[in-house]
Amino acid sequence: MPQELVSLVDWATVVLDSANVEHVRQTHKKNNKQKEQSDLAFLFKFKDGKQGAILAHIEHQNDNDKTILLRTKHYQTSYLLDFLKRNKHKGDLPVIYSLIYYTNKKEFSHSFDIYDYFQNPELARKYAFRTEFIDLIRMSDEEIEKHGKVSGLESVLKYVSLREVDGNLEMLAQDIETYDQVIRISLLKYLSSYSDLEENDFYDKILHIAPKLKGDIMTVAEQWELRGVEKGKLEGLQQGKLEGKLEGKLEGKLEGKLETASKLLSMGLSIEDIKQATGLTNLDIENLRNHNNH
Incomplete structure (x- = not known):
């Protein structure tokens, strides 16, 4: 630890902390996930009475993993979240210092400055990790x-x-x-x-306010129709017979078209527009309008 930090700690107050600091790491080669935990967490007080914490990690990896520093940041954040959960009455966070015990036979060849890992280190120093x-x-x-x-x-x-x-x-x-x-x-x-x-009233009001959105509203209407088709497919599949499937598809498609046309009629769209959006005939739409009026 830096001598400045060592001199500020009240070492008589150091206790082993029962923090739950867990991180799931995905190994690159086998694409498996394994859970890692901070090996030890110590809580202490500085000489001014404020709290601090030391997280000690032991790295047993065989590869020269450049993500160690980034994962350490994750451990630190996880510890702080766990600290707040366990100390809800406290609003202040402890200062954290991490120790990494590296036991790999290969020398760690990457930078110890996390900002060096960014494509633009200078910009990262100014803006990374800020919100x-x-x-x-x-x-x-x-x-x-x-x-x-x-x-x-x-x-x-x-x-x-x-x-x-x-x-x-x-x-x-x-x-x-x-x-x-x-x-x-x-x-x-x-x-x-x-x-x-109501859905019809909502789109009717939108159409009145912004007529340019008419095409988008008609696209939404087509999606309503598709929903009806899918409903018909599902009903047909549940019957378990080919006839049922075909009947369900046809009924669902027609039901979807009629439902869509009914909505578009209530919005005040013309028969020609509704015909274009649904594929129904003029007679179908006229009959539907007469039915709705009754």
């Missing part, structure tokens, strides 16, 4: 808007967490428009699952 905390709930919408391209996603996360999706649909729909189709569809479905509106 930026973004408290969306306490940020104003104006502050979030300054975050550029990611601001739309942040707004969605904020109002989903606040359970205030429906009251902010106009802003959220406009934010969603700025993304590519895959993200737009994902965010629409995500918002829908946290809206208090």
Whole structure:
């Protein structure tokens, strides 16, 4: 240990600690996983009364493993988490110092400075292991808007967490428009699952606010239809007969199409648009509309 640290420790206070510090390591060659534990953990106090800890590890590996230092960081973090769990009344963490007893016949040929393992060591010294905390709930919408391209996603996360999706649909729909189709569809479905509106009413309102999202809403509708097809397949498979499978598929497909068309009708889409989205005939859609009106 460094002499400075040695001089600061009250060695009469050193005790063996019963910490549960475990890490699962995957061996590279055989791709097996094995559990490793810190061999010994000691808790002590510095002369100023503050706590510290020493973790002692014994490395018996046959290969010249460059991950030792990184795994030691993991041990240290695991120890701190375990310390907090066992000492919930304490808010402060002990200073940790790790000792590695290396017993490999091969000399350790890697750097002892963890930052040397990064592709950009100087940048790593400045930013690695640091975390930026973004408290969306306490940020104003104006502050979030300054975050550029990611601001739309942040707004969605904020109002989903606040359970205030429906009251902010106009802003959220406009934010969603700025993304590519895959993200737009994902965010629409995500918002829908946290809206208090019925699914039809939710998409109807989105369509009214942001007509450009019409294509995305129709894609979601096609996914509804596919869900109906899969339901039919499952029913057919459960019957265990080929006839049952075919019947289930056909019934499920038709059921899915009719369900989709019904939803799109309730959203106010034209018969031509619904025909394009579902493959149903004009007569099918007209009959469905008449049925819904009754």
